[in-house]
Amino acid sequence: MTYDVAVIGAGVVGALTARELSKYELRICILEKGADVASGSSKANSAIVHAGYDPLPGTLKARFNVKGNEMFERLSQELEVPFKRIGSLVLAFNEADMEVLQKLYERGAENGVPGLEILRGYEDTARIEPNVSTDVAGALYAPSAAITCPYELTYAAVENAAANRAEIMLETEVAGISYEDDLFKITTSQGDISSRFIVNAAGVFSDNAAAMIGDNSFEIKPRKGEYLLLDKSQGDMARTIVFQTPSTTSKGILVTPTVDGNLLMGPTSTDTSDREDLSTAISELQKVINGALRSVPGINLKQVITSFTGLRATPDTSDFIVSPSPVNKKFIHAAGIESPGLTAAPAIAEYVAGLLKDAGLELVQRKDFNPVRKSIVRFNDASDGKKAELIGGNRQYGRVICRCELVTEAEIVEAIRRPAGARTVDAVKRRTRAGMGRCQGGFCAPRIVEILSRELGVPAESIRKTDGSSMLLTGRTKEAL
Amino acid sequence: MREADIVIIGGGPAGMAAAIEASKNGNKNIVLLERDRTLGGILQQCVHNGFGLHLFGEELTGPEYAERFIRQINELDIDVKLDTMVFDISKDKVVTAVNSEDGLIKLKARSIVLSTGCRERTRGALNIPGTRPAGIYTAGTAQRFVNMEGYMPGRKVVILGSGDIGLIMARRMTLEGAEVKMVCELMPYSGGLKRNIVQCLDDYNIPLKLSHTVVEIHGRERLEGVTVAKADEQGRPVDGTYEYVECDTLLLSVGLIPENELIGALPIEMDGTTSGPVVDESAQTSCEGIFACGNSVYVHDLVDYVTLEGYKAGKCAAEYVASLSSGSNAGSDVPVAGVGAKGTTAAEPKDMIRIKSGHGIRSVVPQQVHRECREDVRLFFRVGGIYHNAAFAVDSGDKTLHSVKRRIVTPGEMESIILTADMISKIKGDTVILSMPAGQEKGGEVNE
Missing domain, CATH: 3.50.50.60 (FAD/NAD(P)-binding domain)
Structure with a gap:
């Protein structure tokens, strides 16, 4: 099988690129080494669509940030992904901070960020953000900043790409790439694949992918960020995305509501040489707490549900690498996509399509391209009338599996059966919220294992939490044997 | 909308006991809602024995213990809805639930018993x-x-x-x-x-x-x-x-945390130390006609006591409904005020005596009793540390109503003390305090 384009990596960048390319008459495959899409940086980040005052003017980051932010409105509607333009504040705690805010304001204006405003004093800031610390000296208000759900966006993009005939291959790790007769031969853990073009969207592994064709033009220096997620009871402690004035040593800790109504705080920033190190450390989590309380002192820390770490694909070039490889122009990098990567992703996808065209890929619009993807109906969000109607149409809506988030069997089954559907407990969790609530899967994990086992036609012992051999069960009990 | 006299939420030991006792007290319009596939709650997964020693004088496994109550519920022909998840209780006592058979269910209740149990940290x-x-x-x-x-x-x-x-x-x-x-x-x-x-x-x-x-x-x-x-x-x-x-x-x-998210929107007074609702001696919460029992009120160590509490809640809920239907209040949602220990209505605050935790005591339940209470009330409490030869006292103002001694107490074991009707009648103020008189030595090994 020969593809026109093989996209390496099903994070938000790879997924949106594949979806963009699926608008054209192309044979596309997405190769993902994880057991689920969005299993790297795209599943653990701040979930923010940045306004764009932060990147230096003239950089790809600045360009794609502002463009991507504009594109989100329509994209989120087409793909039915949560998107809330709640605005952001960068808090200043003293006069020196206020001067930095002035610079950010000017930079934002140069980048073309709409509606920026500098608020002076606590009073004005508290009018926008009532729970903010009284120590605040002022803030930069960016009304165009927004929140979304990065993994939902990735699922949506992959599902939509698949609906438009792209192929997604999970647990397919690229082991080597060779190039002959104008074709890339990609050796994967699931066999060989040929493709005319490659898009390198391999996240923290994108330099490794580049090295497979002898391209050592950049290096990824992964940077860890630790977060704490709090119960919905704390969700309204922040109405906007609350940043702190960046210093030379730190970008500060942010506090933001999530699209699901929880409160998220973080991230820290530490370099790591380990590209799979998602561990948390007590000292780092303490930094998150200290930082968050500095901005919003009233947060109830007893309401912490979980902590997690995300890895940023920080490049050694200080800007996104979105360009043809110097080694082979048919190998397009979409690499080094650290913050504001989520925001930039839609713009990067569009730009990559252009780069492929420049490299000789003929882009013929597909007449039957369908830009619309429907999300899984959330039973919990439905009105009583709609709930009754759902159960009337499918009795599995009447079986509540996750008690805390009121997730039904019908939603879980749909999450499994969709294209690139859930195979693992965490994949079900991210698609449906089952297990994300107060009890963290304590009650529903056994039921979800049972449903996965039934739907996938595999024994319960083979059901995994995430990747690799993360099996939840080790065998049968003596009685059951 | 279907009307029910008593809607019981949760079919574990507390809810089953409440249903049985409400039925035995003459109420025949009870609906018991359970989210799992069977009644019994967590008892069904507790295959070890040790259940029922206090209540039946024998050691049963969890499923055996549950079975005794399930059988009674069947015999009493109580309406049970399994695989049914309640997700809303409105202020006017409309309970909304879903299941596969009935779809969306709305029940207008005259009284509600909360027996939702607890979850693990x-x-x-x-x-x-x-x-x-x-x-x-x-x-x-x-x-x-x-x-x-x-x-x-x-x-x-x-x-x-x-x-x-x-x-x-x-x-x-x-x-x-x-x-x-x-x-x-x-x-x-x-x-x-x-x-x-x-x-x-x-x-x-x-x-x-x-x-x-x-x-x-x-x-x-x-x-x-x-x-x-x-x-x-x-x-x-x-x-x-x-x-x-x-x-x-x-x-x-x-640790275990009482599950009370369902009542978050109701004006029910909560106890910060137990994470459950404040209840009186009739298991009634501060919301009239809403009763609570078992681990949703506070975490118990023995199921036998959960059952006894469920009995009490069921009996009092039945009496409450009967009081609504009787006399001048027939069919009215306006209750008779302050009838007291017979469990009929939520009293005015002045008719209630608060029971507070003093020195050495972590929590005590019930948190209040009616001044007119004419029955003995057993107070359950937990201590904050290990004590040997510990003394406990219930004080009303500067008068000690009752005191007891225990050879050893630990936070892991629930203790109790009985406040007799006579003692209650002697309480003058609006508060009594259960405490360990100061100066008692904390610590030491449990195994002596």
């Missing part, structure tokens, strides 16, 4: 740093896997927390051939029953490491080990005591 609440591999379960989840689904959640086990479910699972996993390496307890004493420490740990040579905690989780895909450390008096890990323990499973038995 999780890793997130403890915020243990490290990786996030498979193999970390609450003890109750592991218990369900082993006892109800027939699967082993792991082979080499460390248990954090010495709550009763953790202790029971230490033995259960051992009997299934797993190696339980240790039980770590942050506190200098166990949170579980003494008998469970003896029968589940000591008998199997499983070490109980008091003042120890898990400080880090290791392993990417499946758990590979944990770092255990000694904890100081503030619960902080002590440098130089870190020890790596290889294991593929970490079970958490670090």
